[in-house]
Amino acid sequence: MKQIRDAIVIGSGIIGSAIAFALTRAGIRRVTLVEKGPLVSGMTRRNAGLVHPFQAHPLLCDLANASYDFYNQWAISFGGKSPFVETGAAVVSNFAAPERFAMWNAHANASEIEPAALTARYPNVTDQFRAVMFSPRAGYADAVITAQALVNTAKANGLEVQTGTQAKQIVVKQRHVQGVQTTTGELEAPMVVIAAGGWSERLLAPLGISLQLRFRRGIVEFYEQPPTITHELPMLLDANSTFFFRPHPYHMSAAGRVSLESQTQGIESLDEFVSASDSTSVKQFVEACLAEFANVSTKRAHPILYDTPKDGLPALGRIANIDGLYVAVGFGTSAFAVAPAVGETLAQLLVDGSAARDVSSFSPLR
Ligand SMILES: Cc1cc2nc3c(=O)[nH]c(=O)nc-3n(C[C@H](O)[C@H](O)[C@H](O)COP(=O)(O)OP(=O)(O)OC[C@H]3O[C@@H](n4cnc5c(N)ncnc54)[C@H](O)[C@@H]3O)c2cc1C
Numbered sequence: 536m537k538q539i540r541d542a543i544v545i546g547s548g549i550i551g552s553a554i555a556f557a558l559t560r561a562g563i564r565r566v567t568l569v570e571k572g573p574l575v576s577g578m579t580r581r582n583a584g585l586v587h588p589f590q591a592h593p594l595l596c597d598l599a600n601a602s603y604d605f606y607n608q609w610a611i612s613f614g615g616k617s618p619f620v621e622t623g624a625a626v627v628s629n630f631a632a633p634e635r636f637a638m639w640n641a642h643a644n645a646s647e648i649e650p651a652a653l654t655a656r657y658p659n660v661t662d663q664f665r666a667v668m669f670s671p672r673a674g675y676a677d678a679v680i681t682a683q684a685l686v687n688t689a690k691a692n693g694l695e696v697q698t699g700t701q702a703k704q705i706v707v708k709q710r711h712v713q714g715v716q717t718t719t720g721e722l723e724a725p726m727v728v729i730a731a732g733g734w735s736e737r738l739l740a741p742l743g744i745s746l747q748l749r750f751r752r753g754i755v756e757f758y759e760q761p762p763t764i765t766h767e768l769p770m771l772l773d774a775n776s777t778f779f780f781r782p783h784p785y786h787m788s789a790a791g792r793v794s795l796e797s798q799t800q801g802i803e804s805l806d807e808f809v810s811a812s813d814s815t816s817v818k819q820f821v822e823a824c825l826a827e828f829a830n831v832s833t834k835r836a837h838p839i840l841y842d843t844p845k846d847g848l849p850a851l852g853r854i855a856n857i858d859g860l861y862v863a864v865g866f867g868t869s870a871f872a873v874a875p876a877v878g879e880t881l882a883q884l885l886v887d888g889s890a891a892r893d894v895s896s897f898s899p900l901r
Pocket of ligand 1: 577751868
């Protein structure tokens with residue numbers, strides 16, 4: 536039997552969870568979140584939960600600035616203990632004034648500081664860099680706990696969650712969305728949001744649509760924090776957005792790298808292999824920032840994939856030639872940092888037909 540809903544969201548990663556949360560908060564009554572596995576079982580489960588404004592495009596910086604306010608004011612939406620830990624974030628560079636610094640100066644709520652000023656604030660950080668950009672409005676959170684909190688709050692506002700349910704086909708008639716055919720039955724709704732991460736192309740292909748998603752691989756490693764670290768640590772990033780370091784609860788630290796080269800290996804065939812050379816390069820970045828990490832060894836590590844369209848920017852908004860079909864896909868390593876504002880923007884698009892923020896530069900079929 537068909538179930539009749541107002542909106543369907545496909546995918547319970549950080550993006551789909553934030554959208555489901557925002558739709559129920561915007562007053563859409565019958566929203567269903569469809570997830571093929573357990574809740575939050577895609578790449579969000581592996582991601583580093585970084586919240587910072589150092590993004591690759593002014594609009595992503597703007598979405599990150601708005602999302603920071605959401606994470607920082609967690610108690611307003613959720614009450615209780617916030618999973619967000621504010622650390623501040625610095626982009627460090629061995630070269631003077633990298634190109635992106637001007638963009639971040641204008642859009643990222645950040646400013647260039649003397650390397651010595653970073654060390655004065657965080658005494659364990661070396662001052663050997665040529666240029667440093669700093670924002671106090673940054674930190675991290677456990678991505679799974681955050682996504683689950685968004686879904687649970689939305690459930691209290693009427694969200695229906697169907698886990699173990701795979702969306703098989705978007706049903707479209709005469710260029711209008713009718714609903715979704717799933718492995719457990721048909722859901723009828725005039726609005727469908729695809730937030731299925733790297734799996735999204737499969738749902739769009741039968742409609743003759745491709746987002747041209749590319750996959751890039753990376754690793755996340757965890758170290759025990761050396762006992763000589765006695766001060767707070769910031770989040771640290773390199774100017775090419777290849778490496779990151781952040782503190783982690785229980786006297787641990789996390790660090791990682793992303794590959795800038797796209798690969799043909801799809802999301803279904805992600806192996807668990809972490810190469811020694813990747814591990815070494817991450818460790819070198821951490822040591823260059825924090826000399827006391829010279830002798831730490833990796834406690835655990837995992838690979839991770841991220842997806843973005845060909846130009847590296849996400850696909851966000853309505854699919855122009857099909858009424859009622861929306862996508863929010865390809866946010867790459869920015870997904871967690873921007874998810875709350877992405878959810879809010881999509882909710883405005885679905886409810887009002889337009890959003891306060893102009894997201895046309897991320898138009899899915901650009
Ligand atoms: C080293 C490294 C570090 C990273 N760190 C971060 C970080 O700090 N922050 C960040 O945001 N990103 C980070 N990423 C990127 C991260 O991998 C993802 O880009 C991000 O988690 C994607 O979120 P998502 O919600 O779009 O997709 P996902 O979390 O993958 O969610 C998609 C969901 O859709 C479900 N699904 C798929 N198809 C269907 C279907 N047909 N029917 C029903 N359900 C379906 C999946 O099971 C999955 O749960 C990092 C990547 C690398 C390489």
